[in-house]
Amino acid sequence: MSAVLQQEWHALRDLLPSLSISGMFDVLCERFTGAITFSTSFSNEDQVIIDHVGRISDRIKVFTLDTGRLFPETYQTWAETVAWYNITIEAYFPEASELEPYLHEQGPNSFYRSPEERKTCCHIRKVSPLKRALRGNKVWITGLRAEHSPERQNLEQLEWDEAHQLIKYHPLLHWTTASVNSYIRERRLPYNVLHDRGFASIGCAPCTRALRPGEPLRAGRWWWEEAGKKECGLHAT
Numbered sequence: 001m002s003a004v005l006q007q008e009w010h011a012l013r014d015l016l017p018s019l020s021i022s023g024m025f026d027v028l029c030e031r032f033t034g035a036i037t038f039s040t041s042f043s044n045e046d047q048v049i050i051d052h053v054g055r056i057s058d059r060i061k062v063f064t065l066d067t068g069r070l071f072p073e074t075y076q077t078w079a080e081t082v083a084w085y086n087i088t089i090e091a092y093f094p095e096a097s098e099l100e101p102y103l104h105e106q107g108p109n110s111f112y113r114s115p116e117e118r119k120t121c122c123h124i125r126k127v128s129p130l131k132r133a134l135r136g137n138k139v140w141i142t143g144l145r146a147e148h149s150p151e152r153q154n155l156e157q158l159e160w161d162e163a164h165q166l167i168k169y170h171p172l173l174h175w176t177t178a179s180v181n182s183y184i185r186e187r188r189l190p191y192n193v194l195h196d197r198g199f200a201s202i203g204c205a206p207c208t209r210a211l212r213p214g215e216p217l218r219a220g221r222w223w224w225e226e227a228g229k230k231e232c233g234l235h236a237t
Contacts, residue, residue: 002165005138009160009167016158021052021171028139028169029059035138037061039130040089042077043202044180045143045172047191051183052171053141054085060141063090063133067125068099069204073194080190092129099124109206115225118207122232125204130234134164144170144235147177148201149218177217203232 008031015027028036038053038060040046053060064078082089102124111118134140140161146153152173161168172180177200184191194202198210200217209220219227 005165005167006160009158012167013156013158021049022055024169024171025052025056025060029056032138033059035136036141037063037134037137037139038141039133040064040081040143041202042074042081042192043143044177044184044191044195045145045175047077047081047189048175048180048183049141049143049171050081050085050087051187051189054087057085057087061090061137062087063092065126065129065133066091066093067204068094069125069206071192071194071202071205071208073192074202077190077192084190090133092133094125094129098128111207112224118222118225119232126232126234131164134166137166139167139169140164141169141171142235143172145172145175145177145180147175147217149216 012027016024019027036059038046038049040050040062041064050062053062078089081087102120106117106120111121144152144155146155155170155173157170157173159168159170181195183189192199192202194210199208199220200211201221202208203221207222209223211217211220
């Protein structure tokens with residue numbers, strides 16, 4: 001199956017330059033109906049994408065990873081988005097069999113101790129639920145942008161995800177922050193108000209802070225760690 005899907009990926013890469021986001025979604029729906037999913041964290045990027053998905057939400061599934069430690073503002077954006085588009089957003093949570101022993105042994109804030117502890121927490125709360133969310137799908141739509149970090153500048157807009165054996169599509173890869181924000185303002189879309197308070201990349205509350213003047217977009221994530229590759233494992237290559 002993966003060989004056939006990879007052939008489809010190569011064919012789609014040739015089509016991509018001539019298609020708008022909506023056009024690409026239509027092509028994907030024609031070829032992979034019932035096997036396309038979009039992961040949202042309710043960031044501004046994801047709100048732009050969900051504005052495109054909303055019209056065809058019967059053919060593209062939407063899910064989010066509820067780590068159990070999200071900001072109240074994120075849950076509010078979640079509720080507003082469901083009401084705005086009248087769509088279903090499926091939630092995936094950490095497995096109790098993984099999370100409970102970890103908390104018993106390490107406590108609630110062990111991620112501050114070392115990058116290894118932090119990555120373990122991310123794996124339990126994000127990576128494991130993601131695997132369940134992607135199971136049975138052939139296309140995964142994300143809100144990744146090249147501007148987010150140096151590592152993401154080398155991404156292709158349409159990738160083959162070897163780890164999950166599916167096609168990965170980043171519709172806004174080459175959009176700027178200004179373009180994303182302008183789209184939201186012009187259409188008056190619901191969005192996470194933390195973006196107005198200096199938060200660029202919004203994840204779990206204990207692991208995210210507002211940016212200081214001049215800092216790069218990912219500096220507010222896991223800020224106690226040394227500057228470098230600021231990833232949680234969801235988009236590992």
